[in-house]
Amino acid sequence: KAGVTQTPRYLIKTRGQQVTLSCSPISGHRSVSWYQQTPGQGLQFLFEYFSETQRNKGNFPGRFSGRQFSNSRSEMNVSTLELGDSALYLCASSLVAGEGTTDTQYFGPGTRLTVL
């Protein structure tokens, strides 16, 4: 079974631009979560989508948004990019989300975003 895939793998943008990142979960997985990873802050939760609905949201500004399609593929968008948005953006998928489940999240390889 194929793992989580993310595109593109690398991206260079300039301040003020916007960017869209894509994530395809493992086949059959319905929950997709997005994380930002930086050397100083580690992995921080952005948001989670399940059945095309945002179920949870981390503490990030509204410039960060996302969506999920009916096939569970997800995109995240960052508008008005800032230098501090340079990071590795990881998505993770799991089979079934929710209370009482022990579903493991499996991570994709990430998109390395550099903002100049």
Add this chain to the structure above:
Amino acid sequence: GQNIDQPTEMTATEGAIVQINCTYQTSGFNGLFWYQQHAGEAPTFLSYNVLDGLEEKGRFSSFLSRSKGYSYLLLKELQMKDSASYLCAVKRGGGANNLFFGTGTRLTVIP
């Protein structure tokens, strides 16, 4: 507040045993995960604990004490390929399927 503490760096010798500690304070608890992340790669799942006690999986074991807000990952018979960052993460309850991560422990295995 919410917090997960892990040592920043550790060094151990090939063939030895190393214990990586993790203490946490989070709003809600629905399990604790350990992930391994090699430089430039995605985190990969190692272990999961939701009840107190020890979970063993080959060379890797993970322990949890919910009352103490404490976990550790034990790596036995260290190999050079075990050089990586080890991430402790808490899955918070309340229907949240998101993980709250510590900043990770970078383990270096030396010959």
